[in-house]
Amino acid sequence: MTPSQTDTAPTAPDASHVISVDAMGGDKGPATVVAGLSMFLRNFPQARAILHGPEDELRKLLERRGISDRVKIQHAEDVVQMTDKPSNVLRHGKKTSMWSAVEAVRNEEAGVCVSCGNTGGLMAISMMRLRKAEGVNRPAIACLWPSRNKQGFNVMLDAGADIRADQDDLLTYALMGASYARNAFDLERPRIGLLNVGVEEHKGRAELKVAHDLIGRSADRGEFDYVGFVEGGDMPSDKIDVIVTDGFTGNVALKTGEGTATLISEFLRSALMRNPVSMFGAVLARGSLDRLRKRIDPRSVNGGVFLGLNKTVVKSHGGADATGISAALQLAYRLAQSGFSNKLAARVASAASLAQDAIQEGEAAKAAEAGK
Amino acid sequence: MTPSQTDTAPTAPDASHVISVDAMGGDKGPATVVAGLSMFLRNFPQARAILHGPEDELRKLLERRGISDRVKIQHAEDVVQMTDKPSNVLRHGKKTSMWSAVEAVRNEEAGVCVSCGNTGGLMAISMMRLRKAEGVNRPAIACLWPSRNKQGFNVMLDAGADIRADQDDLLTYALMGASYARNAFDLERPRIGLLNVGVEEHKGRAELKVAHDLIGRSADRGEFDYVGFVEGGDMPSDKIDVIVTDGFTGNVALKTGEGTATLISEFLRSALMRNPVSMFGAVLARGSLDRLRKRIDPRSVNGGVFLGLNKTVVKSHGGADATGISAALQLAYRLAQSGFSNKLAARVASAASLAQDAIQEGEAAKAAEAGK
Structure with a gap:
């Protein structure tokens, strides 16, 4: 009070x-x-x-x-x-x-x-x-993406808080995205994908390859599953819950998806107005078409969340x-x-040490390999 | 023979x-x-x-x-x-x-x-x-994007030939994209936009600001109109004919757009199958819906062109x-x-010198300004 x-x-x-x-x-x-x-x-x-x-x-x-x-x-x-x-x-x-x-x-x-x-x-x-919360270098904006998932949405971040993100930032995004998906959708172990131009390990920019390794190594302690690289076509995929990318790419992807949905709605309307028979058909199907319009309308999935x-x-x-x-x-x-923001802070506070552990483990594994 | x-x-x-x-x-x-x-x-x-x-x-x-x-x-x-x-x-x-x-x-x-x-x-x-054609450092893949334009498509490049592009590459892409749009759509002065996270001049990565300047200065001699920065939502816009971006962003945008179109087609089908009345409506509107499906089907706008x-x-x-x-x-x-490839080669052969001219002109203008 x-x-x-x-x-x-x-x-x-x-x-x-x-x-x-x-x-x-x-x-x-x-x-x-x-x-x-x-x-x-x-x-x-x-x-x-x-x-x-x-x-x-x-x-x-x-x-x-x-x-x-x-x-x-x-x-x-x-x-x-x-x-x-x-x-x-x-x-x-x-x-x-x-x-x-x-x-x-x-x-x-x-x-x-x-x-x-x-x-x-x-x-x-x-x-x-x-x-900024402890351990966070760059905060991110997380947005919801309509998907084939049972929750109906995937989380995508960064949607445009910062135009840059290095490997450590991408790991932090993975941890924050997992925490967000856990609280917004009640998922125990959210599945994380890292956005790239191909799913093969040799593809993409250098910092993505390092991030791929870092996120993979942090999955168990971060209580998420790491799916690996995903592509733009996987944004609405049901094999992931969270898509991690830098804010430049994420912002372009988000606006491209919204623009595509708007264009198709326009096309649908004009296609149905082409002749009296399909107009009558559209009237009969109006309830279903309205539901669809709502489902793909960028305004109804509105709300980017600042994380970090x-x-x-x-x-x-x-x-x-x-x-x-x-x-x-x-x-x-x-x-x-x-009580999301407290839970998130607890998660990411350990992000920096997680990354450090992951790097050290990687080096130890290499040394062990070399010493064989 | x-x-x-x-x-x-x-x-x-x-x-x-x-x-x-x-x-x-x-x-x-x-x-x-x-x-x-x-x-x-x-x-x-x-x-x-x-x-x-x-x-x-x-x-x-x-x-x-x-x-x-x-x-x-x-x-x-x-x-x-x-x-x-x-x-x-x-x-x-x-x-x-x-x-x-x-x-x-x-x-x-x-x-x-x-x-x-x-x-x-x-x-x-x-x-x-x-x-590679003379004057081209990185070739690009140009793809077609369904749009509100009278030609029905915008050209987007690079769709994924290279994951990097510096300011000079982006200028070359603008010239190649203009040449492609001129030949594929019979446009005299194609309108070019540079993809960014906002239309304001202060936004985006450093190399984009330089490219913005370079492309703007080259518009007259390259026989295109430069619209300035555009966003992901402008991909299907009728204010441009060509969208220029690096291959990483372009590839993600292309696959995101395709993925969104596919998702909406699925949603449309399941929305119409929800109840007998809308199913009957869908049957009446079938011709129009089929035309729509073709129009947004990634397969029907299929074909990336290697330029450069x-x-x-x-x-x-x-x-x-x-x-x-x-x-x-x-x-x-x-x-x-x-005879497109010969025309393109003629265009881009001068790209390097165009860029050089643009830079020198910029410096001359600054010097003149300073000497006032």
């Missing part, structure tokens, strides 16, 4: 029930964020939120949705623009709704933070205010509609409930 | 009408290649082929299809396996059907070569026997069926007919 808070909205008994939401910075404005928040709150009666942005505007939006009693407003007059450089956000961004939203998690008023604003800015603020910080931050798609924002809030809530 | 040839199949008067086809190395075997060849020859009465592989087996297949009179067999007893390393192919591959297929283009018996075998092996043989060699080589998908092989043969035939 935090009886010092004087806002009219009652405070939930436990910060893990509270989501800190940046109302600004999305392409569609705060009304859409509040609409998404309203959808989410309807489904989760225990949940509460702190909403960051211009107080007067937000108050009206909350009243219109009838959710004022479950949402506390934290006034912030500035907004991080999509075009702002991360360095500028750090220098001049203290009065922005994004900064305020991250700050509420830092202060433990909320268990998790959600924003649909500028990714680079959000990562910069999060790194500065929440700090001391708290959890969820980045929603900039162009997300109310459904997309609600999906991101659900994901954030689930992670806050599971 | 080449009266010295003694095979029963009549030789076409001009090598640009002849395709050199590797019968082996595809996942589905030579019967599928011959089936694809037969489909292709039916549509192009002027076309001829030289087919490379085990003579007895191929003779039977050709007779069964009734195309023996238009196809000359070139006996080759060995086959490059999908698992063979490129270095091994170069050392031990002289008796393979792939080697023989490339050799026929080198000897100017055929205007273009098509294989669905091992990509690394095919590139290695092609580089050794056909040699002195002759043209087309790599068909390893898992291609007869339709896919026929599509690759059509693309190859079109390029051979247009």
Whole structure:
């Protein structure tokens, strides 16, 4: 309980029930964020939120949705623009709704933070205010990829937090991805694949070959199964749960997949409108086609999670509609409930020593081999 | 005319009408290649082929299809396996059907070569026997991407010839891609985009920023329009005709796009089978849905083209069926007919000097700016 808070909205008994939401910075404005928040709150009666942005505007939006009693407003007059450089956000961004939203998690008023604003800015603020977890050199963004798996999704990281990743970073990503999949999907031993241009061991860049070795050696102690190299076509595969790659490749892959899904939806619509018979057929199949559209709609799998910080931050798609924002809030809530960020920190704290052990073991094995 | 040839199949008067086809190395075997060849020859009465592989087996297949009179067999007893390393192919591959297929283009018996075998092996043989064109450091594989463009496709390169590309390579790719788009789609000034993780100038790796500058400066003399940075979601965009990237990223993007299309096709099928009403709807819409399936089927846009060699080589998908092989043969035939490889060579011969000019101009401009 935090009886010092004087806002009219009652405070939930436990910060893990509270989501800190940046109302600004999305392409569609705060009304859409509040609409998404309203959808989410309807489904989760225990949940509460702190909403960051211009107080007067937000108050009206909350009243219109009838959710004022479950949402506390934290006034912030500035907004991080999509075009702002991360360095500028750090220098001049203290009065922005994004900064305020991250700050509420830092202060433990909320268990998790959600924003649909500028990714680079959000990562910069999060790194500065929440700090990297012990043993993490580069934090990563993990996204969900529709798949043939029983859970319906694979985890892919890094989706674009950093444009570089060396072999040690890739090992850390494997450990963080395994921890995320374990908590989000209740998997005991998540199966990890390392993205490459072929599954053969001799293919790909030098750092990938080293990472391949490191991740393989760390599988037992990291409590995951290492499947080996996978290719772009394996993104939706049911032979893996987590795909590890650098943030440049991951970002291109994610946007390529989304772009392909959008293109096919357009093609499907125009194909069905070609003649009256198929139009009639489409009307009959409408329920099924709508379900499909939802399943492949990038907005419904919306929500990239920042991994490797001391708290959890969820980045929603900039162009997300109310459904997309609600999906991101659900994901954030689930992670806050599971105590994910503490579990993750415990996992990755040992990542550096795991890597060191793996390297030493490799050398010892080689020495033993040579001494035969 | 080449009266010295003694095979029963009549030789076409001009090598640009002849395709050199590797019968082996595809996942589905030579019967599928011959089936694809037969489909292709039916549509192009002027076309001829030289087919490379085990003579007895191929003779039977050709007779069964009734195309023996238009196809000359070139006996080759060995086959490059999908698992063979490129270095091994170069050392031990002289008796393979792939080697023989490339050799026929080198000897100017055929205007273009098509294989669905091992990509690394095919590139290695092609580089050794056909040699890189003047001014080209790294050849590239260009693939076609279904798009919203009026031509229905964008060109993407490099799709995986090399896992690296520096700024000069990326400029060469821009020039080669422009030349390919000009010849394959009849575009006067193809529009080029450089793949990155954001469209803002400050984003991405260092070599991309330099390439951005180089390609922009070379647009006029290269007779293309430079659109600037594009993202993964722009792959099917109608604001560009050519997407330039390194072979690692391009390969992952290509396979991710294909994987996404395949997944959605599966989802569509299972969505429509959910209940009798939508099944009936699907039956009515079948014609339209089949057209859609063809449009997004990776096999129907099949055919990666090796650019930057002195002759043209087309790599068909390893898992291609007869339709896919026929599509690759059509693309190859079109390029051979247009005299593409000579035009490309003329373009890229000046690439190195273009880049040099661009760099010098940049320096001159800076000096002039400083002297103001």
